[in-house]
Amino acid sequence: MAKKKKKKKSGLGGKLLGLLLALALAAGAFQLGWHFGAQSTRFTGNILLVNEAHPLPADYVPEALVNLYEQRHSFRMASSEIYLTRETYEAMERMFHAAEEAGMNGYIVTSGYRSYERQAEVYAENGAGKAQKPGASEHQTGLAFDVTVETSAGFESTPQYGWLITHAHEYGFIQRYPANKADITGISYEPWHYRYVGVEAATRMRQTGQTLEEFVESMG
Numbered sequence: 001m002a003k004k005k006k007k008k009k010s011g012l013g014g015k016l017l018g019l020l021l022a023l024a025l026a027a028g029a030f031q032l033g034w035h036f037g038a039q040s041t042r043f044t045g046n047i048l049l050v051n052e053a054h055p056l057p058a059d060y061v062p063e064a065l066v067n068l069y070e071q072r073h074s075f076r077m078a079s080s081e082i083y084l085t086r087e088t089y090e091a092m093e094r095m096f097h098a099a100e101e102a103g104m105n106g107y108i109v110t111s112g113y114r115s116y117e118r119q120a121e122v123y124a125e126n127g128a129g130k131a132q133k134p135g136a137s138e139h140q141t142g143l144a145f146d147v148t149v150e151t152s153a154g155f156e157s158t159p160q161y162g163w164l165i166t167h168a169h170e171y172g173f174i175q176r177y178p179a180n181k182a183d184i185t186g187i188s189y190e191p192w193h194y195r196y197v198g199v200e201a202a203t204r205m206r207q208t209g210q211t212l213e214e215f216v217e218s219m220g
Contacts (some may be wrong), residue, residue, distance in 0.1 A: 021024040047197055048141055049216045051186055055135035058116045062142035065113055074100045075147075083113040086140040088196040095164075095171035104163045110192075111146040116138040134188070136174060144195045156191035168194060169202035176212065184211050192197065 050056055064087050069080040071089060074097040084092065096107055114122065120134040131137070138144040146153045147164070155161050165175060174197055178189040195212065197205070205215050 029214070047201055047212075047216060047219075048143065049212060050136065050138050050141055051213070052133060052136045056116070056140050058135065060116070060140060062113065062140075065142055066111065068112065075109050078108055078110040082109060082111065082145075083142065084145060085113075085196075088143050088145070091172045091196055095168065095173065098167065098171075099163055100158070102163060104160050104209070106149045107164075108158060109145055109146050110148055112138060112144075113142040116140060129188075136192070139193055143197075144176065144193060145195065146190075146192045148192055155192070161191060164194070165191075169206040170199065172196050172199045172202050173211065174202050174205050178211065181211050184213050 012020045028034075064086040065083045066086050066089050067080075068077060068082045068084060068089060071093070073093055075092075092109075099105075099107065114137065116134050119132070119137045121141055123130070123131045123133055134140075149158050149160045151158050166172065173192065176193050176195040177187040178186050179189040182188050197212065201215065204210075205212070208215075210218065
């Protein structure tokens with residue numbers, strides 16, 4: 001009986017050891033996802049880095065795309081066929097509603113999600129330097145949009161731009177291609193292009209002056 005009892009304890013100890021090892025492995029895997037990778041779960045909204053060095057596969061389609069025209073919106077649209085992920089749309093709607101409350105009106109969203117095939121057409125129409133290659137465009141993520149207002153000058157000269165660049169991070173957005181950062185982003189200044197990364201990440205990037213490339217690199 002004593003030997004049998006000892007055997008049971010040994011079996012129980014083995015199970016406990018196995019459970020502890022499994023928990024340790026799970027914790028390790030979580031920490032890797034927490035700290036490293038372009039799709040880190042550390043911040044609200046996946047920190048997905050897309051550029052020529054980190055292209056999306058041809059079959060990539062973001063989840064939960066919504067048609068902006070069919071949603072409530074505090075902004076105008078250049079087309080009834082503009083899509084974004086739901087999370088991006090909801091953050092954008094909060095942002096433009098706040099702008100409206102502050103007396104900043106007239107924002108026109110001109111572009112959102114593009115498929116791989118559509119981006120290939122845009123690239124063929126505009127060429128290198130004016131459009132990204134298919135797979136390398138942020139528009140394929142469903143997390144980015146272009147915006148403007150009715151103006152005879154550039155968007156960056158308007159008060160609406162001033163409000164957006166000051167407050168975008170509060171809603172999880174960054175100006176993806178800032179001035180004087182083309183050597184890092186690979187893209188010239190685009191004051192109209194905004195990318196959703198989540199409030200915490202956007203706030204950190206604003207505080208440090210980092211581009212998305214620099215931010216992701218600093219995370220591991």
